[in-house]
Amino acid sequence: MSEMISVHGWMEEALSSQDEMNEAGQRESTYDMLSSMSHEENDSIDGEEDEEEEEDGEKPKKRGPKKKKMTKARMERFRVRRVKANARERSRMHGLNDALDNLRRVMPCYSKTQKLSKIETLRLARNYIWALSEVLERGQATEGKGFLEMLCKGLSQPTSNLVAGCLQLGPQTMFLEKHEEKSHMCESTLPSHTYTYQSPGLPSPPYGSIEAHHLHLKPPSFKSVVDPSMVNHTLNCTTPPYEGALTPPLSITGNFTLKQDVSSDMDKSYAFRSHYPSIGLGGTHGHGAHFQTVPRYEIPIDMAYESYQHHTIFSE
DNA sequence: TAGGCCATCTGGTCCT
DNA sequence: AGGACCAGATGGCCTA
Numbered sequence: 001m002s003e004m005i006s007v008h009g010w011m012e013e014a015l016s017s018q019d020e021m022n023e024a025g026q027r028e029s030t031y032d033m034l035s036s037m038s039h040e041e042n043d044s045i046d047g048e049e050d051e052e053e054e055e056d057g058e059k060p061k062k063r064g065p066k067k068k069k070m071t072k073a074r075m076e077r078f079r080v081r082r083v084k085a086n087a088r089e090r091s092r093m094h095g096l097n098d099a100l101d102n103l104r105r106v107m108p109c110y111s112k113t114q115k116l117s118k119i120e121t122l123r124l125a126r127n128y129i130w131a132l133s134e135v136l137e138r139g140q141a142t143e144g145k146g147f148l149e150m151l152c153k154g155l156s157q158p159t160s161n162l163v164a165g166c167l168q169l170g171p172q173t174m175f176l177e178k179h180e181e182k183s184h185m186c187e188s189t190l191p192s193h194t195y196t197y198q199s200p201g202l203p204s205p206p207y208g209s210i211e212a213h214h215l216h217l218k219p220p221s222f223k224s225v226v227d228p229s230m231v232n233h234t235l236n237c238t239t240p241p242y243e244g245a246l247t248p249p250l251s252i253t254g255n256f257t258l259k260q261d262v263s264s265d266m267d268k269s270y271a272f273r274s275h276y277p278s279i280g281l282g283g284t285h286g287h288g289a290h291f292q293t294v295p296r297y298e299i300p301i302d303m304a305y306e307s308y309q310h311h312t313i314f315s316e
Numbered sequence: 317t318a319g320g321c322c323a324t325c326t327g328g329t330c331c332t
Numbered sequence: 333a334g335g336a337c338c339a340g341a342t343g344g345c346c347t348a
Contacts, residue, residue: 081334086325088335093323117321 108151109166120159127151 104110104121108128116124131150134140140147148167152160 082326085327085335089326089337090324092336097323119321 109163111162114162116159116162120155123154124151124159124163127153127155 100118100121103125104116107116107121107124127150131140131142131147134150135142135147148164151163151167155163
């Protein structure tokens with residue numbers, strides 16, 4: 001029993017060294033592992049520093065690979081290795097989240113306070129690329145209803161409302177954007193005034209009202225996406241310039257190259273047939289199909305557009 | 317209170 | 333051997 005306590009002692013030390021972020025659950029699982037170790041190996045914990053495997057003549061032989069005895073030295077190495085691995089994993093996930101944050105910043109709407117969830121960020125990014133490709137290939141108007149529909153497809157209703165709200169804030173918010181562009185990218189001063197957005201044409205957003213100075217409104221000006229200097233301008237305050245390819249995986253003939261990958265998510269929520277012709281969805285919905293096919297994500301696009309179309313926030 | 321989202325730990329697998 | 337990556341498990345926080 002004293003061995004058990006000493007073993008738990010170093011685990012406590014290891015656990016407490018991790019920025020106080022550990023929870024009872026992790027402790028429990030570690031304890032589970034540890035207690036199983038202790039049952040099998042606690043007779044070798046005391047005092048032994050060598051790692052030679054010893055045959056225990058008393059115990060019945062077990063099949064399978066021999067378990068190495070958990071000496072103090074081995075346990076210490078295990079602990080160090082585990083702590084380092086945890087730190088690396090944390091760092092890796094932070095890097096992933098930073099990348100996701102950078103992605104949020106170049107989305108059509110960006111809010112510091114109302115951050116899109118990870119999955120919604122990815123969905124909106126997918127839609128954004130898709131919508132912009134439509135602008136390029138077919139000259140689709142960025143101020144049209146179709147553009148809004150493309151942006152919102154497959155998004156949850158709160159996110160759809162947020163996007164729709166961003167796109168209908170009207171010309172007065174373009175002034176805000178210029179400040180916001182600087183402020184949220186470079187952490188300079190925020191505009192002193194506040195414009196509270198109340199969606200005129202939509203049901204009340206589940207997120208409540210939105211303070212416009214927290215929104216990064218990025219109207220779908222295609223220039224800002226294809227012009228590398230603009231991309232760097234957008235990103236260079238927080239991250240090194242992106243040196244990779246600046247264009248999405250788009251074939252010149254008009255379709256995304258990753259059809260299947262995208263479809264697995266797409267076909268759960270709406271028809272994507274016109275852009276992913278290889279996907280057999282069985283229906284006849286074009287990309288103009290509304291969300292009625294998926295009741296949960298049904299959004300009043302028409303209502304959004306009603307007010308949206310009265311503004312010309314994308315005109316230059 | 318249930319469900320969504322998130323951060324973290326963990327063990328397994330693959331690669332260098 | 334060690335690091336990167338991944339997926340499962342777990343618990344906290346928040347909101348409807």
